[in-house]
Amino acid sequence: MSTVWFTDFSASPEMNLLQKLRVLLREAGLPKIFKAGQLVAIKLHFGELGNLAYLRPNYVRVAVDELKNLGAKPFLTDANTLYVGTRSNAVDHLLTAAQNGFVWEVVGAPVIIADGLRGTDEVEIPVDGEYVKRAKIGAAVALADALLVMTHFKGHEQVGFGGALKNLGMGSASRAGKLHQHSTSKPRNLADRCTACGVCARFCPAGAITVIDHALTDYERCLGCGQCVAMCTFGAMVPGDEASVDLLAKKIAEYAKAALNGRPALFVSFIQQVSPDCDCWGMNRPPVAPDIGILASTDPVAIDQAAMDLVLKAVGHDPFRRAHPQARWEEQLAHAERIGLGSRKYELRPILTGLDRKSS
Ligand code: SF4
Ligand code: SF4
Secondary structure (H helix, E strand, O other): EEEEEOOOOOOOOOOOOHHHHHHHHHHHHHHHHHHOOOOOEEEEOOOOOOOOOOOOOOHHHHHHHHHHHHHHHHHEOOOOOOOOOOOOOHHHHHHHHHHHHOOOOOOOOOEEEEEEEEOOOOEEEEEEOOOOOEEEEEEHHHOOOOOEEEOEEEEEEEEEEEHHHHHHHHOOOOOOHHHHHHHHOEEEEEEOOOOOOOOHHHHHHOOEEEEOEEEEOOOOOOOOOOHHHHHHHHHHHHHHHHHHHHHHHHHHHHHHHHOOOOEEEEEEEEEEEOOOOOOOOOOOOOOOOOOOEEEEOHHHHHHHHHHHHHHHHHHHHHHHHHHOOOOOOOHHOOOHHHOOOOOOOOEEEEEOHHOOOOOO
């Protein structure tokens, strides 16, 4: 059984949230996991421009300071996106990160785009997966000595939720790696719901959609990126059949295993502003769950399961299934456990908070 450390969002003048995060990181073992001299990749999602649900850089600064105090050399990283947006090459990506607050003055560490200028700087990592044999991982993630994976826990339009596994598995993949994962998950159009508004066609990065009476997808061109699903406000563009979405979820788990590649790692997840969709979209819909707390664990499966359980308990229904009925989020967790990435059984251990503990 894995341990998942937890703190809620209550705060006091003596113990604000940044101080609580510091305590959480120490309790979860950060000083033992990371060593002086290590190049530590802090894997993040910098948020698409216009999205305001992504992880605050202020939290990241706490982790950077803790790592620097150990003598480690942290840097912030994410890989480029498959779809056309504000993060599909390193120049746009760095500008977006800066506009969203990930600048030296705030975070105290450099930002390195994991797969380089055009998303081609990758390292192929062998993995004994059922669907992935060689994963294409962004070089800066692949070549780091250790990983600190900081995740905004939220929903996801194709696989139901975006947690630590997705941040690491999909987020660390080079553009070719992302294409490999997405290629079998191609959305369908529900003609009876389609208003022929054309929004999906306008945002499709592959020019794969033609709208006449309703949207028609050219599956030869479609990348499976899911952008059209997120853009359609009529529910007329839905993820592919369950088998193809499940396959995407399983590939994400296998890519996460490859990205981890047996290295020291700590996972930190924030259940805050839980939007129903990924932070890849240049907007965020209202939260579907209350702000619950921050989790930390060395087990990426346990931390995702714990985050999901906390959300389900707090909300009283499954907000992710309600937002994306086709997405079976259990698949990602079940497969990750099956391939030995971690355990869905965990002990939730609250850290001591309030006046009885202060960070030094
Ligand atoms: S965005 Fe939705 S409603 Fe509009 S054309 Fe595309 S599928 Fe149809
Ligand atoms: S049709 Fe949809 S999933 Fe396919 S490339 Fe276009 S936006 Fe992406």
